[in-house]
Each structure stands twice: as C-alpha cells, then as structure tokens.
Amino acid sequence: MPDEARLRLPSQVAARLDVSSSTLRRWSKEFAPFLSQTAGYPELSSNGRTSHRRYTDEDLETLIIIKGLLAEGYSYRQVAKRLEAMRVGEATQSEAYAVVATEGEKLGLVAPAMSVLADTIHTVADGQQMLLHSQQASRDLLGVLLQDNFNLKEENARLRERMLRLEREISEIKRKEDERRGVVEERLLQLELEQLENRKGCLGLLFGA
Numbered sequence: 001m002p003d004e005a006r007l008r009l010p011s012q013v014a015a016r017l018d019v020s021s022s023t024l025r026r027w028s029k030e031f032a033p034f035l036s037q038t039a040g041y042p043e044l045s046s047n048g049r050t051s052h053r054r055y056t057d058e059d060l061e062t063l064i065i066i067k068g069l070l071a072e073g074y075s076y077r078q079v080a081k082r083l084e085a086m087r088v089g090e091a092t093q094s095e096a097y098a099v100v101a102t103e104g105e106k107l108g109l110v111a112p113a114m115s116v117l118a119d120t121i122h123t124v125a126d127g128q129q130m131l132l133h134s135q136q137a138s139r140d141l142l143g144v145l146l147q148d149n150f151n152l153k154e155e156n157a158r159l160r161e162r163m164l165r166l167e168r169e170i171s172e173i174k175r176k177e178d179e180r181r182g183v184v185e186e187r188l189l190q191l192e193l194e195q196l197e198n199r200k201g202c203l204g205l206l207f208g209a
Contacts, residue, residue, distance in 0.1 A: 007038060007054035016060060016146055017067055027066055028053055030076050034083045035059045061139045064146065086135065089128055 008016075014024045032040030038054040055063075062083070069079045 007056060008060065010053050010055070013055045013060060013063065016150055017063060018146075018149075019067070024063075025053075027063060031062070031066055031080065031083065034062055034080075034087070061143060064139060064142050068142070086132075089132060 010021060010024055014021050017024065019027075028035060028039055034040070036056050036059050039056070039059045042051040042053050065083070065086075066079055069082060070076075074082070
C-alpha cells in the first residue's frame with residue numbers, strides 16, 4: 001500500500017501534466033493496468049461510488065510517457081503496447097540468467113556453446129539494461145522540466161501579484177502626494193492674499209496720515 005503522504009491528488013497531477021482533469025481521468029481508466037492500484041483501480045466508497053484516485057511518483061512518470069507518446073501521434077492501443085514492452089523489458093535480464101542456470105544444471109556441464117549463449121544473453125541483457133537506464137534518464141529529465149515549468153508558472157504568478165501590489169502602492173503614494181501638494185499650494189495662495197491685504201492696509205495708513 002503506498003504511503004498516503006507521498007500520494008498526489010488528481011488536481012496536482014493534472015497541473016503537472018498541464019492537462020484537464022477529464023483527460024487525466026480518461027488516461028487513468030485507459031491505462032489502468034500500468035498504474036498503481038490507487039490510480040488505476042480506486043476502491044469503492046461506502047456509498048458505492050468510486051473513491052478519489054491517488055497517484056504515486058511512478059504513476060506520474062508513466063503518465064508523462066503516455067502524454068509524450070500521444071503527442072507523437074500514437075493511438076491508445078499503440079501506447080499500451082509500448083508500455084507493455086517496457087514492462088516486459090525490465091524483467092528480461094533476470095529471466096535470461098535463470099534460463100541459462102537451469103539449462104546448465106540439466107546438462108551437468110559448461111559447454112562452449114552454453115558459454116557463448118550465456119555471453120550473448122548477457123550482452124543483450126546489458127544492452128536492454130542500458131536502454132532502460134536511458135529511458136529512466138529521459139523520464140527523470142522530463143519530470144525535471146515539468147517541475148521547472150510548474151515552478152516558473154508559480155513564480156510568474158507571484159511576480160505578477162507583486163507588481164500589481166507595487167502599482168497600487170505607487171498610485172496611492174502619488175494620490176497622497178497630489179493632495180499634499182494641493183494643500184501646500186492653497187496655503188501659499190492664502191498667505192499671498194494675506195500679505196497683499198496687509199500691504200494695502202499699510203499704504204492706506206501711510207497716505208491717510
């Protein structure tokens with residue numbers, strides 16, 4: 001049973017894959033045999049409805065591969081065959097060594113032909129292992145790229161919100177500055193009028209005397 005703390009919600013997986021929830025649900029049903037129990041075959045709840053799906057990291061990697069193959073034009077059936085081939089390929093190496101060991105015990109000797117066969121199988125298995133490692137590296141790289149893209153979207157959203165907040169603050173500062181400037185200008189005008197009145201009063205007193 002997967003660790004609940006490590007399981008991802010459908011909304012999180014859909015966001016990582018950049019697909020709709022309905023698309024994720026359709027892929028989960030179509031490729032259920034290649035996903036975990038909680039993602040491909042969720043249990044029924046007490047009211048008889050299907051429980052919410054939960055996805056492991058391995059499910060996300062598989063879905064990334066599915067999305068890539070579909071984007072290349074593969075049909076659902078072709079994608080399923082590719083996934084099955086990959087799953088079979090992962091078990092090929094151990095099965096090959098088991099066959100060689102069994103046949104060697106039956107013959108009771110290590111014949112040159114058996115040695116050549118073992119070397120050949122070993123070479124093929126190594127090649128398949130390298131291919132699997134390459135596929136895993138591609139999965140990891142694609143996962144990193146998707147995570148980076150997800151992080152960039154979040155960072156852009158934060159920056160956009162910060163810019164809007166700064167614009168609002170600047171607009172408020174400008175408004176207050178305009179109000180303050182208006183008050184100062186009105187006060188200066190009042191002082192000028194008072195000085196003008198004082199001058200008129202002084203001249204009246206001077207000439208009246």
